[in-house]
Amino acid sequence: MSRRAPKGEYIETDTGNKVARKAILVGTQNITLGGKTVIQPEVMIRGDLSRSSASSGGSGSGNNTAISIGRYCFFSRGCCLRPPGRFYKGHFTHLPLRMGDHVFVGQNSVVQAATIGSHVHIGEGVVIGEMATIKDYTRILDGTVVPPYMTIPSFSIVAGRPARVIGEVPEGGHEAFELRELYKTVGNNVQPAPA
Amino acid sequence: MAPLSPYTYIQCPCSDAPSQARPSETPTRDIAADQDDDDRTFDPRAPRSNYSLYPLEYLLYCEDCHQIRCPRCVAEEIVTYYCPSCLFEVPSSNLKSEGNRCTRSCFQCPVCIGPLQVTSLETPPDPNLLAADNTSSGPSGPYILACAYCHWSSIEIGIKFDKPNGIYSQLQKLRNGGQTRLTAKERKDRRKEAMSTGSFASTHPSNPGSDDVLDVESQFENLRTFYSHQLSESTSAAPGLSMSDLGISSPSSLARLMNYYNVGSLDPSKKGLGNSRGRARLGTFREALDTEEGLQLAQLDESASISAFKASTLSDLTTTSQRLSQAESHLSNLVSPALHGSSRLTSTLRPIPVLLRTKRSKRCPVCRHIISKPEPKVASTRFRIRLVAGSYIPAVSIRPLRVPGVTPPPPPDGLLRPLVPAQYLLTFTNPLFEPVKVTLATPSTTPGRFASKVTVLCPQFEIDANTDVWDEALKSGSSETSRRRDEGSKAGGVAEVGKIWERGRNWVSIVVEVVPALIKTEGGEELKEDEDVLEIPMFIRIEWEADATGAEVGAAPGTGKEVREKRELAYWSALGIGRIGSLGQLG
Numbered sequence: 001m002s003r004r005a006p007k008g009e010y011i012e013t014d015t016g017n018k019v020a021r022k023a024i025l026v027g028t029q030n031i032t033l034g035g036k037t038v039i040q041p042e043v044m045i046r047g048d049l050s051r052s053s054a055s056s057g058g059s060g061s062g063n064n065t066a067i068s069i070g071r072y073c074f075f076s077r078g079c080c081l082r083p084p085g086r087f088y089k090g091h092f093t094h095l096p097l098r099m100g101d102h103v104f105v106g107q108n109s110v111v112q113a114a115t116i117g118s119h120v121h122i123g124e125g126v127v128i129g130e131m132a133t134i135k136d137y138t139r140i141l142d143g144t145v146v147p148p149y150m151t152i153p154s155f156s157i158v159a160g161r162p163a164r165v166i167g168e169v170p171e172g173g174h175e176a177f178e179l180r181e182l183y184k185t186v187g188n189n190v191q192p193a194p195a
Numbered sequence: 196m197a198p199l200s201p202y203t204y205i206q207c208p209c210s211d212a213p214s215q216a217r218p219s220e221t222p223t224r225d226i227a228a229d230q231d232d233d234d235r236t237f238d239p240r241a242p243r244s245n246y247s248l249y250p251l252e253y254l255l256y257c258e259d260c261h262q263i264r265c266p267r268c269v270a271e272e273i274v275t276y277y278c279p280s281c282l283f284e285v286p287s288s289n290l291k292s293e294g295n296r297c298t299r300s301c302f303q304c305p306v307c308i309g310p311l312q313v314t315s316l317e318t319p320p321d322p323n324l325l326a327a328d329n330t331s332s333g334p335s336g337p338y339i340l341a342c343a344y345c346h347w348s349s350i351e352i353g354i355k356f357d358k359p360n361g362i363y364s365q366l367q368k369l370r371n372g373g374q375t376r377l378t379a380k381e382r383k384d385r386r387k388e389a390m391s392t393g394s395f396a397s398t399h400p401s402n403p404g405s406d407d408v409l410d411v412e413s414q415f416e417n418l419r420t421f422y423s424h425q426l427s428e429s430t431s432a433a434p435g436l437s438m439s440d441l442g443i444s445s446p447s448s449l450a451r452l453m454n455y456y457n458v459g460s461l462d463p464s465k466k467g468l469g470n471s472r473g474r475a476r477l478g479t480f481r482e483a484l485d486t487e488e489g490l491q492l493a494q495l496d497e498s499a500s501i502s503a504f505k506a507s508t509l510s511d512l513t514t515t516s517q518r519l520s521q522a523e524s525h526l527s528n529l530v531s532p533a534l535h536g537s538s539r540l541t542s543t544l545r546p547i548p549v550l551l552r553t554k555r556s557k558r559c560p561v562c563r564h565i566i567s568k569p570e571p572k573v574a575s576t577r578f579r580i581r582l583v584a585g586s587y588i589p590a591v592s593i594r595p596l597r598v599p600g601v602t603p604p605p606p607p608d609g610l611l612r613p614l615v616p617a618q619y620l621l622t623f624t625n626p627l628f629e630p631v632k633v634t635l636a637t638p639s640t641t642p643g644r645f646a647s648k649v650t651v652l653c654p655q656f657e658i659d660a661n662t663d664v665w666d667e668a669l670k671s672g673s674s675e676t677s678r679r680r681d682e683g684s685k686a687g688g689v690a691e692v693g694k695i696w697e698r699g700r701n702w703v704s705i706v707v708e709v710v711p712a713l714i715k716t717e718g719g720e721e722l723k724e725d726e727d728v729l730e731i732p733m734f735i736r737i738e739w740e741a742d743a744t745g746a747e748v749g750a751a752p753g754t755g756k757e758v759r760e761k762r763e764l765a766y767w768s769a770l771g772i773g774r775i776g777s778l779g780q781l782g
């Protein structure tokens with residue numbers, strides 16, 4: 001990138017990702033972004049924690065994605081995405097963190113899940129434990145702690161420490177998970193929202 | 196007091212019976228209801244309103260009745276039962292025999308309700324095998340259930356498993372501490388064996404209280420066997436009645452059973468009735484006498500519990516919520532001993548099998564048409580039918596109107612200032628592909644002890660159709676559109692009476708002005724919950740023209756024209772504007 005290029009707060013990629021300059025992405029070669037994803041400042045994504053980095057005999061092949069992210073995801077300021085780790089046959093190893101489309105992660109939340117589906121809203125200050133599985137159309141309220149290995153089925157509203165399903169997403173609530181509009185509100189040259 | 200984010204709740208018509216019916220079926224009553232509506236204002240604070248007000252996304256819509264339906268009035272039908280933890284579907288036939296909990300290996304922690312994981316106690320033997328799949332050569336047993344949240348494990352109750360799968364059936368055979376236990380099925384089999392080798396009558400008195408403590412399921416099974424036996428015996432004694440094949444579940448058998456017991460009733464009013472028929476058969480019927488017949492003696496000697504309490508610390512005792520979740524899973528036949536008051540010590544806790552969850556379809560309560568139907572497969576999030584109110588009635592959003600240079604800066608606490616007029620923008624978004632006419636009505640003051648003044652500056656307006664974005668882009672040059680765009684008072688910067696504020700593709704915003712009441716209580720009287728919230732009851736009427744429904748199209752064939760019909764929908768809503776501060780708070 002040219003040094004003289006005007007510097008906005010965000011770097012906008014060809015596929016429409018908006019990555020804040022102040023976001024901390026480690027091991028970018030192991031991170032895949034589906035496009036149109038917003039990464040706000042102070043977000044940390046730990047692509048360095050990939051499977052091959054843990055195993056001694058890593059062949060270094062291309063297939064060591066640590067974090068894969070779909071389209072229209074939104075990572076709020078201060079949140080952290082970290083591939084889950086576990087002891088497997090005496091070795092500590094990391095497994096990839098996979099995430100679908102339209103996933104919102106609130107401020108200062110930590111996500112260490114194995115799988116997060118599409119249309120998932122994770123509130124502020126949430127902790128998603130290692131190897132957790134979160135299915136589509138799920139809303140995790142602020143301050144929830146999802147224990148490791150927990151599975152949360154689709155259309156759940158989840159809260160508490162430890163997390164429990166406290167409600168069901170109603171039929172009319174599916175569209176609210178769409179993040180296309182939110183995507184437009186962030187970036188270097190954003191049109192002001194209609195007054 | 197915390198500020199409040201504005202909200203819009205909508206009232207379902209099921210809260211007043213006449214309008215729930217299809218309009219065509221009750222034409223006369225509708226007129227009467229309309230007249231009633233004119234006199235009556237809706238009070239969102241009334242206790243009943245709690246049960247009829249819903250956010251838009253919770254409401255469904257019946258296309259046949261042209262009416263809103265809510266979670267309270269729809270009729271639900273279960274499409275699929277599944278375990279929310281392993282996501283396996285459970286056939287409804289299993290449900291009858293196995294109960295409503297997962298019978299695989301899904302358990303919740305009895306201490307913190309977190310999910311329990313099957314974990315091997317043994318250190319893995321071969322560390323060099325770092326295969327991607329963990330199925331082929333996993334670690335070997337014994338296995339335990341462990342909570343990754345609070346670090347409880349089944350070791351604490353002395354339970355280990357031989358196999359990593361089918362934990363439910365393994366747990367059924369294990370008491371806390373590790374001793375094996377007969378399951379209800381095994382008990383039954385054993386009894387059958389006894390019945391086939393010897394006679395039932397001769398074996399059972401010889402082993403009174405054989406297994407002293409039964410779990411609920413076994414006790415019920417024993418009692419049922421005992422009473423159906425009794426019933427068939429008494430029937431064969433009276434050959435006039437052939438009820439033996441009806442079984443115990445038939446209501447007439449139950450009535451007869453009850454009749455036997457009324458004989459000895461202490462209620463003098465029933466004596467005359469019971470005596471004549473009952474006396475004849477007195478003595479043929481008796482109560483259960485031992486464990487095999489389902490008799491369970493209450494364990495009144497609690498000295499063991501008391502000495503256990505003396506030896507334990509506070510952390511060894513269970514909490515109310517822990518005991519409650521144990522009690523809820525009693526019927527799953529995993530808790531031992533099953534009778535009340537048992538799990539007072541954490542050492543008696545049992546892992547809680549995960550409660551199943553359902554996928555449900557919903558029917559309109561009036562015309563019985565299905566208005567929501569999910570795909571039955573657990574993994575699918577699709578719906579075959581999903582008629583949500585949000586695709587028929589406009590969404591209303593509320594936010595403060597701020598005109599730079601005119602509106603004073605908002606108070607930092609986010610509260611409304613009493614007696615100071617404030618303007619809010621209501622934005623109505625039309626989901627329909629036809630333009631709609633909206634008419635609004637509010638009482639001039641809000642109901643309740645503290646009446647705030649409400650003025651809707653433009654109570655009648657039209658919203659354009661929810662057309663394609665591209666159509667709109669092509670059309671935007673036309674004078675018609677720009678004229679309509681200009682009609683809003685936003686350009687002038689001041690809200691005007693009778694004028695909308697702004698118009699967009701399929702939305703219109705209007706201004707509502709409120710003068711918040713002064714919240715003042717006398718004589719140290721407490722404010723009721725949320726009494727300081729400014730909430731406006733608003734009647735919304737929407738009119739539009741739509742393609743006629745199927746039946747009416749068929750009635751006018753050959754005209755070649757699209758048959759259009761007028762539609763109308765009217766309902767009450769409650770708009771939460773904000774919380775009113777006190778004069779003192781604002782200085």
Ligand SMILES: [Zn+2]
Nearest residue numbers: 207209265268
């Ligand atoms: Zn209803």
Ligand SMILES: [Zn+2]
Nearest residue numbers: 278281297301
């Ligand atoms: Zn299960």
Ligand SMILES: [Zn+2]
Nearest residue numbers: 304307342345
């Ligand atoms: Zn626990």
Ligand SMILES: [Zn+2]
Nearest residue numbers: 257260559562
């Ligand atoms: Zn209907």
